[in-house]
Amino acid sequence: MLFNSIDFAVFLxxxxxxxxxxxxxxxxxxxxxxxxxxxxxxxWWDWKFLSLIAFSTLIDYSIGVGLSKExxxxxRKILLWISIIVNLGFLGxxxxxxxxLDNFISAFSFFGYSIxxxxxxxxxxxxxxxxxxxxxxxxxxVYRKQLKPTKDFIAFSAFVxxxxxxxxxxxxxxxxxxxxxxxxxxxxxSLAVDGMRQILWGLFKKIVIADNCAEYxxxxxxxxxxxxxxxxxxxxxxxxxxxxCDFSGYSDIAIGTSRLFGFDLMKNFAxxxxxxxxxxxxxxxHISLSTWFRDYxxxxxxGSRGGTWMKIRNTFIIFLVSGFWHGANWxxxxxxxxxxxxxxxxxxxxxNRQNLGVTAEGKILPSxxxxxxxxxxxxxxxxxxxxxxxxxxxxxxxxxKGIFDMSFFSKPQIFPTTILSLLTIFIFxxxxxxxxxxxxxxYGNGLLKNRYIRWIAYICIIIVIFSFGGSQQEFIYxxx
Numbered sequence: 152m153l154f155n156s157i158d159f160a161v162f163l164x165x166x167x168x169x170x171x172x173x174x175x176x177x178x179x180x181x182x183x184x185x186x187x188x189x190x191x192x193x194x195w196w197d198w199k200f201l202s203l204i205a206f207s208t209l210i211d212y213s214i215g216v217g218l219s220k221e222x223x224x225x226x227r228k229i230l231l232w233i234s235i236i237v238n239l240g241f242l243g244x245x246x247x248x249x250x251x252l253d254n255f256i257s258a259f260s261f262f263g264y265s266i267x268x269x270x271x272x273x274x275x276x277x278x279x280x281x282x283x284x285x286x287x288x289x290x291x292x293v294y295r296k297q298l299k300p301t302k303d304f305i306a307f308s309a310f311v312x313x314x315x316x317x318x319x320x321x322x323x324x325x326x327x328x329x330x331x332x333x334x335x336x337x338x339x340x341s342l343a344v345d346g347m348r349q350i351l352w353g354l355f356k357k358i359v360i361a362d363n364c365a366e367y368x369x370x371x372x373x374x375x376x377x378x379x380x381x382x383x384x385x386x387x388x389x390x391x392x393x394x395x396c397d398f399s400g401y402s403d404i405a406i407g408t409s410r411l412f413g414f415d416l417m418k419n420f421a422x423x424x425x426x427x428x429x430x431x432x433x434x435x436x437h438i439s440l441s442t443w444f445r446d447y448x449x450x451x452x453x454g455s456r457g458g459t460w461m462k463i464r465n466t467f468i469i470f471l472v473s474g475f476w477h478g479a480n481w482x483x484x485x486x487x488x489x490x491x492x493x494x495x496x497x498x499x500x501x502x503n504r505q506n507l508g509v510t511a512e513g514k515i516l517p518s519x520x521x522x523x524x525x526x527x528x529x530x531x532x533x534x535x536x537x538x539x540x541x542x543x544x545x546x547x548x549x550x551x552k553g554i555f556d557m558s559f560f561s562k563p564q565i566f567p568t569t570i571l572s573l574l575t576i577f578i579f580x581x582x583x584x585x586x587x588x589x590x591x592x593x594y595g596n597g598l599l600k601n602r603y604i605r606w607i608a609y610i611c612i613i614i615v616i617f618s619f620g621g622s623q624q625e626f627i628y629x630x631x
Contacts, residue, residue: 152195153625154404155358162192167411171338182309182332185412189314193278200276203241208311210237211286215293215300215307227294234290242283245275247479278318280476284443286311289325291447298326306332315408319401319626321419321439328416336413346410348591353403355612356590358620360577361397363570364389365624371565372540375550380559383550384533385566390540391533392574395424397627398437403589422585424532424578425510427524429493430503432532440476444469455498462498467491477539482547486538493531509586573619 152158166188174180194201214234221227289310292298301307310329316322371378371386378386402419409416423435433441449469455462467488474487497503510525511517517525534551541547584590591608593600 152192154401154408155354158195162188163408163411170412178333178335179303179305181336182303182305185309185314186305186312189309189312189317192314193312193317196277197274203276203279204282204312207238207241207282207286208308210234211290211311212301212304212307214290216302218290218293219300219302231290231294235287238283238287242279245279281320281322282311282317284322284440285325288322288443288447289329292325298329301329303333313409313414315405315412315414316416319398319405320437321402321405321417322443323416323439324443328414331414338413342410342413345592345594346407348593349403349407349410349589351609351612352590353400353405353407355616356396356400356403356577357626358616359573360570361393361395361400361627362620362624363567363573364393364396365627367565367567367570368393368540372550375546375553378553378564379561380554380556381561382563382565383554384559385563387533387537387540387550387554391424391529391536394536394539394627395420396577401626406589418588422581424529425525425582425585426528427506427510427521428497428502428528429490429531430497431506432528433490433494434507440473444473448472459499463495466495466498470494481544482538482541485544485547486535489535489538493535512586569619573615 152162166184170181170184174184190201190204193204211234214230217230218227221230289298289307293300307329309332310323310325313323313328368386368390371382372390375383375386399420406416406419417439419437419439421435421438423432426432426435449465452465452468453461454465457465470487470491471484472487474483474485474490477483477486494503497505506524511521537550538544538547541550580590584592587594593605
């Protein structure tokens with residue numbers, strides 16, 4: 152079920168009414184309703200894959216119970232590895248089977264050996280990368296004794312399948328989200344209203360910005376040989392905002408929806424395109440995944456505590472794995488490696504944590520230095536996104552070659568003034584709100600503090616959504 156659909160617009164109020172008016176007397180009843188609603192929400196796409204979520208839930212719940220009864224290190228490690236192998240095994244089969252098979256055959260063909268192998272017509276279950284990492288966080292944290300294993304199967308099931316963030320995150324930690332299912336939730340009007348604001352802003356980002364940018368990005372990327380360098384650059388910029396507004400828009404809707412039910416989800420984006428260097432960008436982009444890899448892969452490998460070689464090795468591992476997490480294509484791995492190259496000079500010079508605060512905090516305009524830093528970081532990001540969007544490495548290289556052709560100085564063949572104007576307004580609003588959690592948050596001082604201006608903004612956004620909304624498209628991260 153898509154957030155940007157009539158189906159969800161009907162589904163959400165029904166679940167909300169049942170949750171607060173029918174099942175409100177019991178935490179277990181509310182948790183059970185969440186499980187039923189979440190399975191219905193996911194099954195609306197394809198009910199057959201509900202068995203994967205149920206099996207993953209049962210495995211990790213059982214592993215947690217086993218760890219609670221076992222004190223021998225060797226046995227605890229075996230239980231941990233059972234969870235890791237089962238979860239990553241399912242993820243590997245559905246997501247990477249054909250990739251590994253095709254590359255295995257190609258490798259032997261390169262040395263003159265012919266191997267027969269049949270690719271399978273495998274459907275990638277929506278959200279499997281997200282809920283797999285979420286359940287793994289539970290098992291690992293229980294193994295590390297950072298979290299007490301739960302004996303409440305309904306609460307654990309609700310944690311795994313919580314519908315707002317089930318299919319595209321944020322990837323919640325068990326230490327943060329699971330305890331919220333044990334506590335009685337009280338309806339808070341202020342949080343619910345802020346949740347509605349964030350939902351509205353997320354829908355604007357997805358329907359107006361992302362879906363419109365997608366139309367032009369797809370047209371240019373799919374026919375890149377026919378466009379000038381300036382048009383190719385514009386296409387890359389369109390995709391840059393498409394993927395940001397699509398994914399962060401989903402996160403906004405997920406976080407806002409969770410607040411309607413009394414839950415707090417972690418912030419997943421912090422206005423990343425205003426970053427002053429790549430390190431700051433990665434602290435602001437897909438925060439739940441970046442911190443997951445940091446805590447469960449980068450730090451256990453030694454992080455940046457070792458010598459120069461270890462720092463380089465660990466940096467490349469974390470970025471390459473992050474790229475591979477996104478999909479079974481060498482373009483994602485190249486994208487990850489390119490970002491590692493961007494990041495490495497900052498790490499080796501000890502400047503990777505020099506920009507920790509908000510850009511131009513407390514100011515209306517950035518300094519000349521900050522403008523240069525934001526611009527250069529944005530350009531590097533745009534060029535890296537070309538590999539992320541391209542069909543293959545050859546396509547990406549030809550696309551980049553086309554950008555730096557002499558035709559770069561010509562007028563773009565596609566120049567949609569309407570979407571560019573909306574994009575400019577969007578960037579302006581995000582800049583004004585960059586010290587807040589989302590584009591319509593009114594906490595503290597700001598333009599939206601005035602009630603009349605706020606309601607004018609709401610009405611304008613709703614009108615723009617219905618007037619300029621692009622053709623309905625799935626969220627881009629459903630494929631990951």
